[in-house]
Amino acid sequence: MRLLCLLVLAASQVIQIIEVCRHGFRTPTAFYPWDTLWTNAPGELVPVGMRMHFLLGSELRQRYVVEESLLQPSYNASTAYFRSTDVNRTIMSAQSQLMGLFPPPTGPVLEVSLASIAVPPIHVEHLNDLVDGLQSKALPAQTQTVPVEVYPAAVDYELQPDSACYLLKQNIVALSPNFTQVALSNQFVYQTLLNSGYFPSNSTLLGKYKNVLDDLLINSQAAHQLPTAFSAPDFLGNVSVLFNQLFSLPYRDPWNARLFASAFFLDLKSQLQLIAGNHSFTPFRLYSAHDTTIAGFLAGLQVFDFKQPPFASTLIFETSRQSGQLYMRVIYNDQPLLIPTCPSALCPLQTFIDYLNYRSILNLSDICNTNSSIEWSTMEQPTSSESLTPGKGSTEAKWVGWLAVGLVCLVLLSGAILCIAAKQRRKEDCLPLMKEMDQSSSSVGERKIVNLAFR
Amino acid sequence: MAWLAALLAVAAAEVVFVLEVCRHGSRAPTDPTVCPWDQDGRWGNGWGELSPVGMRMHFLLGSELRQRYVLSQSVFDPEFNSTQIYVRSTDLNRTITSAQSQLMGLFPPPNGPTVSDSMGDVAVPPISVQKEANIVNALQNRALPFQFSSFPVHVFPYMSDFVLLPNAACYNLLLYTYASAEVQQAITNISLSNPWLLEGLQAFIPIQTEYIASNLTNIVDSIYCSQAMGFPLPAFSPELLNNATNIFNQIFSVYYQDDLYIRYGASWFFWDLVEHFEAVMQGTEPTKFRLYSAHDTTLAAFLAGLQVYDNKQPPFASSLIFEVSETNGDFSVQVLYNDVPLIIGPCKSAQCPLQTFTDYLRLRAFASENVCLPPSSQPWNDTKKSSSDSIVPDSGSSDLKWEAWVTIALCAVTLLLFLAACILSRSESAARKFESSQSSIDERVINFPKP
Numbered sequence: 001m002r003l004l005c006l007l008v009l010a011a012s013q014v015i016q017i018i019e020v021c022r023h024g025f026r027t028p029t030a031f032y033p034w035d036t037l038w039t040n041a042p043g044e045l046v047p048v049g050m051r052m053h054f055l056l057g058s059e060l061r062q063r064y065v066v067e068e069s070l071l072q073p074s075y076n077a078s079t080a081y082f083r084s085t086d087v088n089r090t091i092m093s094a095q096s097q098l099m100g101l102f103p104p105p106t107g108p109v110l111e112v113s114l115a116s117i118a119v120p121p122i123h124v125e126h127l128n129d130l131v132d133g134l135q136s137k138a139l140p141a142q143t144q145t146v147p148v149e150v151y152p153a154a155v156d157y158e159l160q161p162d163s164a165c166y167l168l169k170q171n172i173v174a175l176s177p178n179f180t181q182v183a184l185s186n187q188f189v190y191q192t193l194l195n196s197g198y199f200p201s202n203s204t205l206l207g208k209y210k211n212v213l214d215d216l217l218i219n220s221q222a223a224h225q226l227p228t229a230f231s232a233p234d235f236l237g238n239v240s241v242l243f244n245q246l247f248s249l250p251y252r253d254p255w256n257a258r259l260f261a262s263a264f265f266l267d268l269k270s271q272l273q274l275i276a277g278n279h280s281f282t283p284f285r286l287y288s289a290h291d292t293t294i295a296g297f298l299a300g301l302q303v304f305d306f307k308q309p310p311f312a313s314t315l316i317f318e319t320s321r322q323s324g325q326l327y328m329r330v331i332y333n334d335q336p337l338l339i340p341t342c343p344s345a346l347c348p349l350q351t352f353i354d355y356l357n358y359r360s361i362l363n364l365s366d367i368c369n370t371n372s373s374i375e376w377s378t379m380e381q382p383t384s385s386e387s388l389t390p391g392k393g394s395t396e397a398k399w400v401g402w403l404a405v406g407l408v409c410l411v412l413l414s415g416a417i418l419c420i421a422a423k424q425r426r427k428e429d430c431l432p433l434m435k436e437m438d439q440s441s442s443s444v445g446e447r448k449i450v451n452l453a454f455r
Numbered sequence: 456m457a458w459l460a461a462l463l464a465v466a467a468a469e470v471v472f473v474l475e476v477c478r479h480g481s482r483a484p485t486d487p488t489v490c491p492w493d494q495d496g497r498w499g500n501g502w503g504e505l506s507p508v509g510m511r512m513h514f515l516l517g518s519e520l521r522q523r524y525v526l527s528q529s530v531f532d533p534e535f536n537s538t539q540i541y542v543r544s545t546d547l548n549r550t551i552t553s554a555q556s557q558l559m560g561l562f563p564p565p566n567g568p569t570v571s572d573s574m575g576d577v578a579v580p581p582i583s584v585q586k587e588a589n590i591v592n593a594l595q596n597r598a599l600p601f602q603f604s605s606f607p608v609h610v611f612p613y614m615s616d617f618v619l620l621p622n623a624a625c626y627n628l629l630l631y632t633y634a635s636a637e638v639q640q641a642i643t644n645i646s647l648s649n650p651w652l653l654e655g656l657q658a659f660i661p662i663q664t665e666y667i668a669s670n671l672t673n674i675v676d677s678i679y680c681s682q683a684m685g686f687p688l689p690a691f692s693p694e695l696l697n698n699a700t701n702i703f704n705q706i707f708s709v710y711y712q713d714d715l716y717i718r719y720g721a722s723w724f725f726w727d728l729v730e731h732f733e734a735v736m737q738g739t740e741p742t743k744f745r746l747y748s749a750h751d752t753t754l755a756a757f758l759a760g761l762q763v764y765d766n767k768q769p770p771f772a773s774s775l776i777f778e779v780s781e782t783n784g785d786f787s788v789q790v791l792y793n794d795v796p797l798i799i800g801p802c803k804s805a806q807c808p809l810q811t812f813t814d815y816l817r818l819r820a821f822a823s824e825n826v827c828l829p830p831s832s833q834p835w836n837d838t839k840k841s842s843s844d845s846i847v848p849d850s851g852s853s854d855l856k857w858e859a860w861v862t863i864a865l866c867a868v869t870l871l872l873f874l875a876a877c878i879l880s881r882s883e884s885a886a887r888k889f890e891s892s893q894s895s896i897d898e899r900v901i902n903f904p905k906p
Contacts, residue, residue, distance in 0.1 A: 121793040
């Protein structure tokens with residue numbers, strides 16, 4: 001039996017990796033009086049965080065380059081896509097991880113004879129020393145530069161839905177009474193903080209409660225000495241439990257979970273459909289984001305454990321081929337997840353695609369920013385709207401829709417006016433024209449329907 | 456004596472803020488070309504990608520800027536400091552990797568961060584790393600190999616990059632670029648007026664001269680790209696190459712003769728500059744060095760906006776540097792284009808009072824940013840609002856209203872057309888008139904530009 005398993009595993013081949021990761025260790029996003037030891041600004045990636053991602057990238061290289069040969073040992077722009085939220089720490093995390101995935105010296109080289117061409121059009125003072133030091137390496141240590149694409153938060157429905165989706169933002173604000181209730185449920189932590197003397201009033205404290213707890217936990221991870229007010233035994237243990245309760249609050253609502261995950265799921269679905277449909281696809285895709293992003297996706301898959309994803313967490317969607325069949329494995333920090341509707345952690349790809357579809361809101365950007373009613377998909381009827389992307393696509397469709405409506409109206413209206421006018425003169429001339437007009441207006445009408453279907 | 460005073464004044468001048476706009480380094484041709492020599496797979500799949508030579512160019516550019524602004528002048532820290540440095544790029548691989556390469560020159564290894572011994576156990580990801588001990592031993596206390604730094608390069612999607620890619624973000628400019636019959640005619644005329652060049656190229660590219668004429672920029676660009684990589688090329692005569700370069704520059708600079716086009720191309724950048732220069736003067740600017748990684752078209756528009764454009768395509772890894780100095784509380788700016796100091800508009804010398812320069816920038820930008828109203832709603836608008844009072848910020852909330860207005864306007868126009876047709880039809884054959892107006896309507900439906 002065990003041998004059989006091994007054989008099956010041996011025959012499987014990974015063909016695509018889509019990775020969502022959280023940035024590495026960062027400084028607290030706001031500093032309090034005891035935050036005196038940080039050398040970086042608030043919310044920035046610290047060296048420890050870079051190291052985390054470098055090691056993560058090294059391990060992914062071991063698994064997917066060395067063992068699986070999913071990627072070539074050197075970076076190739078056509079086989080990989082990298083994307084990050086528009087925050088320094090996530091962009092730098094992606095860069096650090098990619099330095100592990102394509103470590104020096106796998107970067108490009110150039111012929112030594114080109115050294116005189118490979119110079120910028122300005123005077124470089126120590127040119128000879130620099131060029132001698134580089135020899136044939138394009139960059140020092142033959143390192144590799146990689147492009148990481150970034151979307152501003154206001155349009156990043158996929159990775160920062162809590163910034164891009166107005167409705168989700170509102171929903172989270174509306175949770176503040178529940179939030180306070182949970183915060184006050186642990187009086188030990190609350191009283192300790194209140195009595196520490198660092199917060200002038202209880203409303204100031206409650207206003208940034210989660211942030212303060214996060215700050216304390218990060219300081220303890222960094223082995224920073226905390227003020228004696230926080231030295232009670234078990235205080236940090238309580239903080240940790242309470243923080244996770246507060247952190248996970250928005251994801252307990254199934255509606256919010258869908259708002260968090262839909263844009264990414266639709267992107268993921270379209271990527272997986274490329275594989276299922278035998279089209280060309282990118283073997284490696286990296287999305288560098290936040291704890292909230294990963295929590296939202298896990299909640300969207302209905303497998304969230306209600307704990308904050310630690311620094312440098314990874315959620316990997318691994319598509320493999322086994323004896324001609326395509327499978328999906330979802331792996332969260334090395335743990336294969338059992339996704340609902342899947343028979344095991346190894347899920348037939350189509351089952352997974354159908355599930356993604358079922359879990360997504362198709363007209364997300366309308367839902368997020370207007371009072372539109374929701375378009376649900378069903379398991380039986382997967383939508384054909386491949387091009388549905390949140391943001392610009394649907395608004396363009398809306399615009400065309402308006403135009404089409406306008407044109408149809410005016411063609412009909414003008415036709416009517418014309419015919420009334422013409423009727424008074426020559427009734428018989430008008431009839432064939434009416435027919436013609438019917439045809440033209442109905443073709444415009446069809447277009448309108450098609451466009452509206454994309455909304 | 457005056458000479459000594461001048462020397463002292465120069466000595467007291469201190470560079471306090473640097474903003475650089477650069478073009479990416481040498482790259483592959485952006486699209487498949489018509490040139491037979493490109494068919495040998497020399498570019499792999501990487502159309503438009505930065506070449507190793509291009510990376511090197513930017514690394515050296517960064518090294519030189521480090522020499523000037525870190526080692527000689529101490530404008531910013533020798534190690535990357537996220538509060539002092541801001542880097543943005545257009546949304547293309549070649550500009551992002553150019554920025555990364557230049558940053559590697561600005562903050563070369565081993566200037567990256569280190570991890571203290573006690574934090575070694577924390578600095579691991581939450582997955583099992585098979586060769587962790589080996590990797591960590593090799594790193595010692597370095598966060599990344601060779602003590603590299605990692606750098607955040609911020610990117611704006613085409614549709615919102617008004618500062619660096621207005622020719623993609625500004626709908627009106629896009630229309631203007633591709634629909635201006637005058638400009639298109641001028642370009643065609645330039646190509647067709649050089650039969651000698653077209654026939655010369657035809658000897659190496661066996662296609663019709665009309666086709667060569669319409670692909671001339673594509674062909675010349677391909678030659679540049681191969682030259683920069685040392686790839687073999689046919690034996691063009693030096694006269695032919697010179698001629699090709701001249702014609703290429705004429706075509707490239709056609710757009711930058713038109714003041715309206717230039718303002719479209721440079722206004723958002725000028726507003727951005729004004730914002731930062733004013734913050735520098737008020738002492739509220741947090742950054743010391745800003746790098747904007749972009750394209751030849753970006754640089755040409757900015758130079759033309761400053762009325763100092765030489766009508767030549769900016770070469771790979773070109774840099775336009777705005778260097779702000781402070782002397783006893785007085786701010787001045789020097790503009791350097793590929794090391795050449797430029798004398799701008801009202802400035803009497805290459806060292807220009809910052810206030811004079813800022814006023815000039817305002818003069819050269821549009822008065823309002825409503826000129827680009829896009830056809831579809833854009834929920835975001837990343838361009839910084841100018842501080843000028845005359846500029847009414849685009850509300851952005853009236854998208855729907857706008858669409859409705861267009862619809863109504865179209866209705867009205869077409870209704871008028873029909874009414875006119877009807878009135879005409881009274882005097883002549885109604886059927887014939889109606890048919891003609893009907894066909895014009897069909898055209899409208901078909902030709903309406905896709906938003």
